[in-house]
Amino acid sequence: MMDAGAARPTRVFRIETADRLSRTSAIIACIVLLMLVLLPVFAGRTLIQDLIFLFYMLALAQCWNLLAGYAGLISVGQQAFVGLGGYVLFALTLIGGANPLLAIPVAGIVSAALALPTALIVFRLRGAYFAIGTWVVAEVYRLVFAQVKALGGGTGTSLSPSVTSSVPGIEWIKTALDVRTPAARDIASYWLALALMAGTLAFVYLVLRSRRGLALGAIRDREAAAASLGVDIDRIKLAVYVATAAMTGMVGALIYLQKARISPDAAFSVLDWTAYVLFIVVIGGIGTIEGPVIGAIIFYLMQRYLADFGAWYLILLGTLGILVMLFAPRGLWGLVSERYDLTLFPTRRRLVVNEDRSQG
Amino acid sequence: MLLEVAGLRKSFGSIVVADDLDLTIAASEAVGIIGPNGAGKTTLFNLIAGGLSPSAGHIRFDGSDLAGLPPQGRCRAGIGRTYQIPQPFENLTVFENLLVGAVHGRRKTETEAVQACGEILDQLGLLKCANALAGSLTLLERKRLEMARALATAPKLVLLDEIAGGLTDGECAELVATIGDIRKTGVAILWIEHVVHALFAVIDRLVVLNFGRKIAEGAPKEVMQRPDVHQIYIGIEA
Numbered sequence: 042m043m044d045a046g047a048a049r050p051t052r053v054f055r056i057e058t059a060d061r062l063s064r065t066s067a068i069i070a071c072i073v074l075l076m077l078v079l080l081p082v083f084a085g086r087t088l089i090q091d092l093i094f095l096f097y098m099l100a101l102a103q104c105w106n107l108l109a110g111y112a113g114l115i116s117v118g119q120q121a122f123v124g125l126g127g128y129v130l131f132a133l134t135l136i137g138g139a140n141p142l143l144a145i146p147v148a149g150i151v152s153a154a155l156a157l158p159t160a161l162i163v164f165r166l167r168g169a170y171f172a173i174g175t176w177v178v179a180e181v182y183r184l185v186f187a188q189v190k191a192l193g194g195g196t197g198t199s200l201s202p203s204v205t206s207s208v209p210g211i212e213w214i215k216t217a218l219d220v221r222t223p224a225a226r227d228i229a230s231y232w233l234a235l236a237l238m239a240g241t242l243a244f245v246y247l248v249l250r251s252r253r254g255l256a257l258g259a260i261r262d263r264e265a266a267a268a269s270l271g272v273d274i275d276r277i278k279l280a281v282y283v284a285t286a287a288m289t290g291m292v293g294a295l296i297y298l299q300k301a302r303i304s305p306d307a308a309f310s311v312l313d314w315t316a317y318v319l320f321i322v323v324i325g326g327i328g329t330i331e332g333p334v335i336g337a338i339i340f341y342l343m344q345r346y347l348a349d350f351g352a353w354y355l356i357l358l359g360t361l362g363i364l365v366m367l368f369a370p371r372g373l374w375g376l377v378s379e380r381y382d383l384t385l386f387p388t389r390r391r392l393v394v395n396e397d398r399s400q401g
Numbered sequence: 402m403l404l405e406v407a408g409l410r411k412s413f414g415s416i417v418v419a420d421d422l423d424l425t426i427a428a429s430e431a432v433g434i435i436g437p438n439g440a441g442k443t444t445l446f447n448l449i450a451g452g453l454s455p456s457a458g459h460i461r462f463d464g465s466d467l468a469g470l471p472p473q474g475r476c477r478a479g480i481g482r483t484y485q486i487p488q489p490f491e492n493l494t495v496f497e498n499l500l501v502g503a504v505h506g507r508r509k510t511e512t513e514a515v516q517a518c519g520e521i522l523d524q525l526g527l528l529k530c531a532n533a534l535a536g537s538l539t540l541l542e543r544k545r546l547e548m549a550r551a552l553a554t555a556p557k558l559v560l561l562d563e564i565a566g567g568l569t570d571g572e573c574a575e576l577v578a579t580i581g582d583i584r585k586t587g588v589a590i591l592w593i594e595h596v597v598h599a600l601f602a603v604i605d606r607l608v609v610l611n612f613g614r615k616i617a618e619g620a621p622k623e624v625m626q627r628p629d630v631h632q633i634y635i636g637i638e639a
Contacts, residue, residue: 054519056511252504252511259490259501266488269450271476271506271554328492390511392496392519392531 053395058250063387070385077235081228082218089224089231093299095341096234100241100292101314102321102333104285107245109319110328111257112281113264115168117315118175121159121182122152122286124308126293128186131303134204136191141208145233145294152290156283164279176311183309197304205301208233230299237295241288245330248284249388253277258388261328320358324365326372330386335374402461403428403558403589404449409458411441411448411613418444419455420613426558431590433600433621436610437633442593443485445610446560449591450482451475463557476506481556483547485563485593491536495527495546498535499553506554518553525549525579541572545579558589565596577602597625597634609633 081089101119109115126148133144163174187195205226214225248254256277259267268274293314297303307313317340325336343361347354369376377383404426411419418441426432436442447453449460451472460467462478470478481502490498496518503514522528525545530538535546544564551559561580565573577599584590584603594600600607600621607624609617611633617624624630 052519052523054515056515255493255497255501255511256505258493258497262490262492263488265452265472266484266490267501268472269452269476269482270502270550271473271508272501273473273505389494389532390497390500391494392515392522394519394528 055393055395057391057393058387058389063384066385066387074235074239078232081214081231086224086227089227091341091345093227093231093234094344095337096231096238097292097296098318098321098340099333099337100234100238101289101318102325102337103241103245103330104288104292105315105318106322106327106330106333107248107257107281108285110322110332111249111261112278113260114278114282115172116163116175116282117172117311117319118163118177118179119285119289119318120309120311120314121175121179122156122289123293123296123314124179124182124186124305125152125155126290126295127297127303127308128189128192129290130294130297131192131198131200134200134207135198141204141298142233145237145291145298148294149287149291152293153283153287156286159286160279160282164275164282179309179311183305186308187305193304195305197302197307199303200298200301205298208298227299230295233295234299237288237292241292242330242334244284244288246386246388249330249386253280254388255390257281320362322372323362324372326374326378329372329374329378330388331378331384332372332374334385336372339373402426403430403463404591405459405461406445406449407459407461409445409448409460410456411444411453412456418613419448422458422610422613422615424608424615426589426591428557429584429587429589430606431584431592431604433604433607434591434593434610435595435597435600435607435634439612440610441613442610443562444613446482446562446591446593449475450480450560473505476502476554476556477508479555479557480560481506481551481554481558482560483544483551483562483564485566487540487543487547489535489538489543489546489550491534493535494532495535495538495549496522496531498546498550502550502553503555514553517555521549521552524582525552526575541568541576544568544576548579548583552583552588556588558591559583561590561592561594563593563595565594565599573599 105119129148129151130141130144133139133147134141159178163171163178166174186192192198206222208229211225211229214220214228215222249257256267256272259272260274264274297308321336321340322333324339325334326332343358347357365372402425406422406424409419409422422445434442444453448455451470462480467475490501499518499521500511500514503509503518504511522531525548527542527545527549530542538546548564565576568576573596580603592600592604604621607619607621608615609624609630617627617630
C-alpha cells in the first residue's frame with residue numbers, strides 16, 4: 042500500500058462507446074432501413090398498412106419508455122398528446138387549409154407548448170398521483186375538444202379526400218409505382234411513419250448517448266443518489282416530458298392523417314394510446330432501447346393473428362403482460378441480453394486503460 | 402471554517418431528530434460521529450446534503466449559506482456523500498457510476514472526466530471491475546463504489562455514512578487504509594460509524610450524538626472516557 046504510488050506505472054485512461062459488434066449492428070440497421078424504404082415497391086397494400094401501425098406504435102412506445110423507463114415519469118396520459126396532435130392536424134388542414142405535411146411538425150410544436158403548462162400541474166404530483174394526474178389532464182383535453190363545434194364536437198369529423206390527397210409526392214408515387222390514389226396515400230403515410238419512427242429511435246438513442254443519457258440512467262436506477270451526485274433531476278424530467286410530448290404529438294398527427302377520421306373518444310383513448318403502449322414497453326423490456334422494438338413487433342403479431350378472437354385476444358394480452366411482469370420483470374429483451382450480453386444500440390461507456398510503463 | 406452548522410433543528414411532528422446542533426469542520430479535517438441508533442446521525446447528513454430541510458438553524462459551507470440549495474447544488478458546491486445502504490446505479494457500469502458524478506457534479510464533458518475517474522477507480526481498487534455492472538458487485542465493492550462516486554464529484558468535504566459496517570476485519574482494515582489515503586489528498590471527512598476502532602484510526606475529533614443532541618465533543622480518546630458517553634456505549638470497546 043505504502044510504496045504503491047512510486048512503483049505504479051502511469052496509467053492513461055480513455056473512454057470507448059462503440060465496439061466492433063456495434064459497428065456491425067449499425068451497418069445492419071442501415072440495410073434494414075434501406076429495405077424498409079424500398080418495401081412499397083414490392084409489398085402489397087395490407088402489409089404497408091400493417092407496418093404503418095407497427096411504426097407508429099413503436100414510436101409511441103419509444104417515447105413512453107424514455108418517459109417512464111428512464112425519467113421515472115409513469116404517465117398514463119400520453120393520449121393527451123396523440124389526440125392533440127391529431128386535432129391540430131385536422132384544424133390546420135380543414136379550417137386553415139394548410140398542407141398536411143406542414144401540419145405534422147406544427148402539431149409537435151403545439152404539443153410541446155401545451156406540455157409546459159401541463160407539466161406545471163402534474164409535476165407537483167409524485168408516483169401514483171402523477172400517473173392519475175396525467176390521466177385526468179388527458180380527460181380534460183378530451184372534454185375540451187368535444188366542445189369544438191368546428192371540428193365536429195363530440196362526434197368528430199373526417200378529412201375530405203382533397204386533404205388526404207394533398208400530401209406532396211402522391212402524384213409522383215402514383216406514376217412511379219403505378220398504383221391508384223388510395224394505395225399511393227398509404228405509401229406516403231408509410232414513408233412518413235417510417236421517418237417518424239426512425240427519427241424517434243435516433244433521437245432517443247442520441248439522448249441516451251449524451252451526458253443527459255448518463256443522468257437518465259442514474260435517475261432510472263436511483264433518483265435520490267443521482268441528485269446527490271449533481272444531477273439536476275427536475276430539469277431533465279421536464280425536458281424529457283416536453284420532448285416526448287412533441288414527438289407523441291407528431292405521431293398523433295400522422296395517425297389521424299392516415300385514419301382520416303377523428304373523434305374525441307378515439308383520439309384521447311387511454312386504451313389505444315397508453316395501455317397498449319405500456320404493454321409493448323413492459324413485455325419488451327422497460328428502460329432499454331431494444332425492449333420497445335421487440336415489444337412492438339410482438340404486439341403487432343398478436344394483433345395481426347389473434348385480433349379475430351375478440352375478447353379472448355385481450356385476455357391473452359393481459360395474461361402475457363402479467364406473466365412477463367412476474368417472471369421476467371426486465372422484459373423479453375432483458376432475458377436475451379442477460380444470457381448473451383447483447384445490445385443493438387450500444388450506450389455503454391467503457392473505460393480502457395493504456396499502461397504506459399516507460400514513465401513508471 | 403469549511404462547514405459551519407449553527408442551531409440546527411429538525412422535527413417531524415413532536416419527534417425531534419436534531420436539537421440545536423452546532424458543528425464546525427475545518428478544511429481537510431476528519432471528524433467522527435457516534436451515537437446510538439436513532440440519535441439523528443443520518444438525519445444530520447441529510448440536512449447537510451440537502452435531502453431534508455431544517456426546521457430551524459443555519460448551515461454554511463465554504464462561505465455561503467446552503468438554505469434552499471437542492472442536493473445537486475450542494476454536490477456542485479463541494480459536498481460529496483455516501484449512503485449507509487449503498488445506492489449504486491445497478492444497470493450502469495462501475496465506471497459509468499463515477500462518470501455521473503464527474504459529468505454532472507463537476508460539469509465536465511465525458512472525455513474531460515475520464516482520467517480523473519480512472520485514477521479514483523485505481524486508488525479504490527475498483528479498476529478490475531470498472532466495466533462490470535454495479536449491480537453485480539459484492540458488499541465491500543459497493544461500499545468502495547459509494548466512496549469512489551462521491552470522490553468523482555471532486556468534493557471538499559465527504560460525508561461517510563457507516564461505510565465500515567457489515568465488513569470483515571480484513572476488509573475493514575483495507576477500507577480504513579483507503580480512507581487514510583483520501584484524507585492525505587486534503588479532503589475533509591465527516592464520518593458516522595459504529596465500528597469505533599475503524600473511526601479512531603482516521604479522525605482528529607469525535608462528536609457524540611444522542612436523541613438529536615450533541616452530548617460530547619473533543620479528542621476521540623478523551624471523549625470516550627467521559628462517564629455519560631461510556632454509559633451510552635457500555636460494552637463497546639474503543
